[in-house]
Amino acid sequence: MSGEPQSRGCGxxxxxxxxxxxxxRAARAALTRLIEPGDATxxxxxxxxxxxxxxxxxxxxxxxxxxxxxxxxxxxxxxxxKAWEGFSAAVERWKGRVPDLAPxxxxxxxxxxxxxxxxxxxxxxxxxxxxxGEQAPHGLWVRGEERLPAQRSAVAVVGSRNATNYGLSVCxxxxxxxxxxxxxxxxxxxxxxDAQAHRAALVTDGTVLPTVAVMAGGLDRYYPSGNxxxxxxxxxxxxxxxxxPPGGAPTRHRFLRRNRLIAALAAVTVVVEAQxxxxxxxxxxxxxxxxxxxxxxxxxxxxxxxxxxxxLLRDGVxxxxxxxxxxxxxxxxxxxxxxxxxxxxxAIHDGLAVEDLLLLDALPVRKGAGIDSLTxxxxxxxxxxxxxxxxxxxMGLCQQTAGGWRRTDQSPGKR
Amino acid sequence: MSGEPQSRGCGxxxxxxxxxxxxxRAARAALTRLIEPGDATxxxxxxxxxxxxxxxxxxxxxxxxxxxxxxxxxxxxxxxxKAWEGFSAAVERWKGRVPDLAPxxxxxxxxxxxxxxxxxxxxxxxxxxxxxGEQAPHGLWVRGEERLPAQRSAVAVVGSRNATNYGLSVCxxxxxxxxxxxxxxxxxxxxxxDAQAHRAALVTDGTVLPTVAVMAGGLDRYYPSGNxxxxxxxxxxxxxxxxxPPGGAPTRHRFLRRNRLIAALAAVTVVVEAQxxxxxxxxxxxxxxxxxxxxxxxxxxxxxxxxxxxxLLRDGVxxxxxxxxxxxxxxxxxxxxxxxxxxxxxAIHDGLAVEDLLLLDALPVRKGAGIDSLTxxxxxxxxxxxxxxxxxxxMGLCQQTAGGWRRTDQSPGKR
Numbered sequence: 001m002s003g004e005p006q007s008r009g010c011g012x013x014x015x016x017x018x019x020x021x022x023x024x025r026a027a028r029a030a031l032t033r034l035i036e037p038g039d040a041t042x043x044x045x046x047x048x049x050x051x052x053x054x055x056x057x058x059x060x061x062x063x064x065x066x067x068x069x070x071x072x073x074x075x076x077x078x079x080x081x082k083a084w085e086g087f088s089a090a091v092e093r094w095k096g097r098v099p100d101l102a103p104x105x106x107x108x109x110x111x112x113x114x115x116x117x118x119x120x121x122x123x124x125x126x127x128x129x130x131x132x133g134e135q136a137p138h139g140l141w142v143r144g145e146e147r148l149p150a151q152r153s154a155v156a157v158v159g160s161r162n163a164t165n166y167g168l169s170v171c172x173x174x175x176x177x178x179x180x181x182x183x184x185x186x187x188x189x190x191x192x193x194d195a196q197a198h199r200a201a202l203v204t205d206g207t208v209l210p211t212v213a214v215m216a217g218g219l220d221r222y223y224p225s226g227n228x229x230x231x232x233x234x235x236x237x238x239x240x241x242x243x244x245p246p247g248g249a250p251t252r253h254r255f256l257r258r259n260r261l262i263a264a265l266a267a268v269t270v271v272v273e274a275q276x277x278x279x280x281x282x283x284x285x286x287x288x289x290x291x292x293x294x295x296x297x298x299x300x301x302x303x304x305x306x307x308x309x310x311x312l313l314r315d316g317v318x319x320x321x322x323x324x325x326x327x328x329x330x331x332x333x334x335x336x337x338x339x340x341x342x343x344x345x346x347a348i349h350d351g352l353a354v355e356d357l358l359l360l361d362a363l364p365v366r367k368g369a370g371i372d373s374l375t376x377x378x379x380x381x382x383x384x385x386x387x388x389x390x391x392x393x394x395m396g397l398c399q400q401t402a403g404g405w406r407r408t409d410q411s412p413g414k415r
Numbered sequence: 416m417s418g419e420p421q422s423r424g425c426g427x428x429x430x431x432x433x434x435x436x437x438x439x440r441a442a443r444a445a446l447t448r449l450i451e452p453g454d455a456t457x458x459x460x461x462x463x464x465x466x467x468x469x470x471x472x473x474x475x476x477x478x479x480x481x482x483x484x485x486x487x488x489x490x491x492x493x494x495x496x497k498a499w500e501g502f503s504a505a506v507e508r509w510k511g512r513v514p515d516l517a518p519x520x521x522x523x524x525x526x527x528x529x530x531x532x533x534x535x536x537x538x539x540x541x542x543x544x545x546x547x548g549e550q551a552p553h554g555l556w557v558r559g560e561e562r563l564p565a566q567r568s569a570v571a572v573v574g575s576r577n578a579t580n581y582g583l584s585v586c587x588x589x590x591x592x593x594x595x596x597x598x599x600x601x602x603x604x605x606x607x608x609d610a611q612a613h614r615a616a617l618v619t620d621g622t623v624l625p626t627v628a629v630m631a632g633g634l635d636r637y638y639p640s641g642n643x644x645x646x647x648x649x650x651x652x653x654x655x656x657x658x659x660p661p662g663g664a665p666t667r668h669r670f671l672r673r674n675r676l677i678a679a680l681a682a683v684t685v686v687v688e689a690q691x692x693x694x695x696x697x698x699x700x701x702x703x704x705x706x707x708x709x710x711x712x713x714x715x716x717x718x719x720x721x722x723x724x725x726x727l728l729r730d731g732v733x734x735x736x737x738x739x740x741x742x743x744x745x746x747x748x749x750x751x752x753x754x755x756x757x758x759x760x761x762a763i764h765d766g767l768a769v770e771d772l773l774l775l776d777a778l779p780v781r782k783g784a785g786i787d788s789l790t791x792x793x794x795x796x797x798x799x800x801x802x803x804x805x806x807x808x809x810m811g812l813c814q815q816t817a818g819g820w821r822r823t824d825q826s827p828g829k830r
Contacts, residue, residue: 251776298713
């Protein structure tokens with residue numbers, strides 16, 4: 001079983017023989033080196049033929065049955081998709097990398113780093129990746145001991161590299177608060193908000209998987225290097241994840257494609273700070289595109305680092321969130337904490353009927369007033385005034401004195 | 416014509432004789448003293464019988480035809496409205512104030528203050544009040560020389576009395592910027608955001624009506640007294656407006672009802688700062704209830720003065736706005752200014768096709784690379800690489816050197 005990493009859970013419960021699964025794993029490992037992330041043509045090929053035969057076609061070792069290509073093409077065009085480049089054109093595109101393929105070496109490398117290569121055939125495969133359709137990864141390179149989190153228990157916390165102290169503070173509270181509530185944080189590996197999210201998640205000491213960092217390059221190196229210590233700790237207590245094999249360079253294109261994985265791993269994506277144009281906004285749009293909830297933290301209108309958040313709010317892409325409880329409620333709509341508590345902070349006159357508000361306004365603060373006077377001032381009937389005085393008295397808002405009715409000290413002042 | 420104020424435009428073009436209009440005006444003036452703002456039963460009575468006969472019934476000088484009452488009742492219940500109290504019960508409720516009625520004196524008083532009483536029969540009557548239905552005022556007491564603004568050219572700028580420097584700053588920019596764009600500001604008369612909105616609107620010196628202050632009490636006095644100088648200036652260069660006759664006290668109930676007039680006068684209501692519970696939020700909800708656009712300014716999540724704004728955003732009641740141009744675009748959806756300009760701030764690599772981004776990423780910064788190398792690194796076919804190099808070269812993003820192809824200095828760095 002050369003190259004099969006020593007990982008937990010791989011292939012458990014899947015009705016495929018161990019050797020077949022190893023072959024599939026090796027084929028998918030090769031696909032992650034051959035194909036750029038998010039290449040839809042490759043996904044269609046693997047979908048039609050499976051990863052093993054799909055790889056053979058992609059590497060030019062075998063040609064695709066024209067009937068299958070015709071079928072894929074008609075399915076694709078029938079769904080209103082864009083023009084179909086055809087498998088042979090794609091193979092031409094891929095062939096430059098064929099000499100570099102060495103899936104068994106890559107699987108050995110990741111195992112040496114204490115990692116593994118998780119594939120859709122594994123029970124650990126994240127449930128959220130289905131929503132990516134043809135943009136789903138061929139497999140995930142993973143470092144860390146825990147299993148990948150379920151979508152419903154993960155929140156992506158993302159934002160600018162150029163974060164302000166305000167953004168770092170909010171980010172820290174959100175990330176720590178989420179892990180305290182049993183939620184896993186998902187983010188990238190960049191400076192600023194990403195790093196702060198991991199840092200705050202790792203401050204906690206619960207039993208939950210605290211954090212997942214999704215990288216744009218291979219997991220054999222830490223990028224950016226200034227985050228090496230932090231990312232090492234993420235690998236130790238959380239998870240490092242990438243769809244690129246060891247050695248894969250983190251290019252701009254791969255950073256942009258990486259954002260879809262962050263979005264797909266989490267049920268909710270929160271943008272803490274983002275400039276008018278920013279990668280965090282791309283993650284937010286990926287999340288919205290696959291039907292996930294997007295949230296944004298507001299900030300000063302004078303802060304360029306909040307402009308992207310405000311843009312997401314203004315465009316209706318994101319929901320406004322101001323604290324961890326509001327984020328948590330997006331994950332578990334039946335909130336029980338802060339929001340309910342806030343509703344409980346009622347003003348003393350809340351819930352009074354209009355007539356009783358009118359009466360309360362009419363009641364003098366110092367010397368008392370008679371029913372007739374109250375009737376005229378409040379514009380209510382005698383019966384309404386009498387009934388209302390009874391209700392207000394029961395609530396401790398008015399009292400009868402020798403000189404007539406007046407407010408009590410508990411009663412709110414006039415505006 | 417006792418009590419008929421010397422105002423511009425009253426009754427012009429309305430096919431009612433001057434005397435009949437004067438009688439209607441006096442009846443409506445009396446209704447504003449008899450009836451609390453927003454009393455739906457009175458509105459139904461006036462709707463069914465007109466203001467003159469309606470007032471006679473409301474003051475008990477005449478009884479309502481049971482057929483009319485039955486008709487109103489069936490209309491009301493047929494529309495699914497709440498239980499119908501009946502006109503005679505309402506008359507009982509109103510009768511305490513009948514001795515105080517003196518509409519001609521009130522009309523003389525407002526005229527003495529250089530004001531007038533505008534009624535729905537006047538061409539000046541604001542077009543936006545129809546949306547209030549049974550909550551529409553019987554008339555508006557007005558001080559100031561200008562006509563009331565059209566809904567489409569007015570924006571309500573509202574917020575907390577306890578405003579922060581941040582809120583005051585944003586408020587000032589919005590109000591001044593709106594008037595500079597020919598839009599009239601509408602607000603209350605309170606300290607904080609309301610006062611700042613008027614102050615900033617009055618800084619301008621255009622020909623447009625700068626600002627309208629909607630008061631909760633009679634216009635014979637300035638309330639709160641600390642704003643007297645400001646409100647005097649609003650009366651001089653803008654308009655003071657109230658549905659209460661001279662002498663009417665600004666009670667809590669009237670403040671809350673007053674908010675619906677602010678909302679109805681403007682096409683858009685902007686909440687600049689508001690605490691979790693606040694009168695500004697009530698104005699926002701009135702605006703939303705009658706189908707107007709509501710906007711809220713975001714702020715720090717640590718500021719209690721922004722909590723109400725964030726709540727409006729979170730609940731989907733308000734749109735997020737961060738500057739005057741965004742507010743103006745809500746009024747006139749075809750914006751031409753700032754937003755377009757922002758879109759123009761494109762990064763140098765924006766608009767590149769995916770293959771060209773891949774190729775750009777693959778291009779070395781220093782020593783050049785050959786086509787074969789680029790093909791392998793970018794995962795593109797030879798033809799794609801050749802075509803892409805041509806496009807990037809035309810854009811000044813790459814150049815051919817003795818050692819092969821490399822990026823130029825204009826080309827963006829790798830992320």
